[in-house]
Amino acid sequence: MNKSLLNSLYSAEDFKDTGYKLIDLLSDHIQNTTTGKNESTIRWNEPEKELNFWKNFLENGDEKDFFKEILNRTTHIHHPKYMGHQVAPTAPLTALTGMLSSILNNGMAVYEMGMSSNAIERIVTEKLCEKIGYDQHASGFLTSGGTLANLTALLSARKAKVEHDVWNEGSTESLGIMVCEEAHYCVDRAAKIMGLGEKGIIKVPSDENFAMDTDKMEACYKKAQSQGINIFAIVGSAPSTATGAHDNLEDIQKFAHKNNLWFHVDGAHGGAAIFSKKYKRLLKGIEDADSVVIDGHKMLFMPAITTALLFKENNNSRHTFSLRADYLMDAPEEDEWFNSGKKTFECTKNMMAIHWYIVLKLYGEEVFDEFITRQYDLAKDFAETISHEPNFELATEPMSNILCFRYIDDKLTLQELNMLNQSIRQQLLEEGEFYVVQTKLNGKHYLRTTLMNPFTTLEHLKLLLTNIKSKAEKLLIRKSN
Structure with missing residues (x-):
């Protein structure tokens, strides 16, 4: 049979x-x-020709050639x-941890479905917080990419800095964030998803090196205020995507502190320099950021897509999404680090922490320093x-x-x-x-x-x-x- x-x-x-x-x-x-x-x-092919190849392969190709063809037709x-x-x-080792995650398929929203991976994630994020310069009150988690991490950070900023509860009650108030005109477009996307619109994205001009011109922050802030916009956060790029220019995080932090703004660092690409003894100086001031994003799949050898979102204050990482799902969560509110679904957009995410952990275990943080x-x-x-x-x-x-x-x-x-x-x-x-x-x-x-x-x-x-x-x-x- x-x-x-x-x-x-x-x-x-x-x-x-x-x-x-x-x-x-x-x-x-x-x-x-x-x-x-x-x-x-790269073996370049025009989009329509590539589409036709794979349509034909689905009907007529030999499945034994599938992996070989992927390798031949990719970057x-x-x-x-x-x-x-x-x-x-x-x-290469992370291909094996990726396979393990795919086979086990353990989501991490609740502890029972992600026992080892939730514990491992805490160890990894504590290491990152330590390298940033945060104290024992800090915490963080891993999420699916810098775009999602930056959005989550700005939602946390709004929760912490705007007086009324926009997440649950909505808002008719004009809210805004400040960011350099050369920042990654995902910051604009996050702001628009949050309903801030174009007027709520206050673009600070760049200087001759394409970093934020911090001398222009005050004028941009006052202009927005005069238009009735309540600015609650400012974003520093570490670095910008187009040119790799680092914003002056120290100046931005001082400005944020003076005006009671949330200070967020989009370090998706260059935040990994916390591991470089030589280049950590580029991130001076990051230790005072309220939140920081670092992509593992950029400068830390990880497969796409895995991003760390770190918070200076643990409470801010836990209170962003104030929804209850009683059938999932039954631990006390103050002790839910192991139920990561309460802190992230994802109700299910792969066991991404094991990539970070195994590289640290086998090679130590020195390998990051050497590479960066x-x-x-x-x-x-x-x-x-x-x-x-x-x-x-x-x-x-x-x-x-x-x-x-x-x-x-x-x-x-x-x-x-x-x-x-x-x-x-x-x-x-x-x-x-x-x-x-x-x-x-x-x-x-x-x-x-x-x-x-x-x-x-x-x-x-x-x-x-x-x-x-x-x-x-x-x-x-x-x-x-």
Whole structure:
């Protein structure tokens, strides 16, 4: 008699056979990408063509080729010529903790469904609070991404600083937050989800280095007040996404304290520098923040998506969502750290804490220090190299591992330069050897690198410049003809 579909679905032998083959495939992938043996960082395909491939594969493809095709048709983040988005080349070990989480499927909203993971999460978040410089009154939790974490932090800010209970009673009052104009768009999203609207997002202008111009905070605050907006929070970026510029957290904290505002730090990318002995100075003032966000999947080797949200005062982490679910929660209000569903949006989340824990257990926090320091140093070395190239221009000196630059030619207008740099980037994408992204600053189109890979060297970056220069020269010859 044939096995039923359900028996086949849960076959331990099939799982073992497929799992061993996948581990072998991934091991080869790690070896070939980290060493640069794989020539391509990305095998670019047009969206419609990619869609058609997978439609056809569903009907006609051989399931034995599925994993191989995924590897062939994706971006190889572990490749040293990957210099694109702010996503970590994951520690291979976390693929195994991810598999464990997926198999067990234990949600963490209530203790019974997340005994080990809730306890582990507390240990991890206490370590992060300690590194920030918080005392024993601090606490935090892990959640699904920086966007959700920033939204949760701002909801906590509103709960703590606005006199009436907006969460339960609603509000007709005009509320607002302050943030640099160069901050990540997720802060705007959070504000709009909260019903603040455009007028409730008070944008502080940036300075020449694209960080918040803290001298402009007072004027922005008073203008908003004159318009009847009750500002309850201010957000510092550590750093901004486009350029990697760090806001002056000390100045922002003093301003927040003077005006009784909640001080939140969006450290999704650069908050991990709390582990760097050399670069922790960039975060001076973070120890006085009411809340801090740090992504694990950016600078801490974790798989997407896992983010720490830390609070200076534990009470603020517990009181954001004042809903009751009596069928779930039966512990005293003051002792519910192990029921994480009361503190987060997620009623179910994966066992993300085990990624952080196992890396700390096996390698210690020193591995974070080594990685972050190396990548920040590399960006400075790359900037120094660019500064000696006559046909290249930096947007600003890098403060982190994010660096923006462009190809320049005195004979071209701004519009022509923008089009040239866009064309260079598109050619890089289609060629697939290097993967970089792009951004626009003050009307100028820049190529943008985020040096996320611990195997990227200055030699790789010099090869990138040579490649760009060659493409620019060919494009300019074609244009002149």
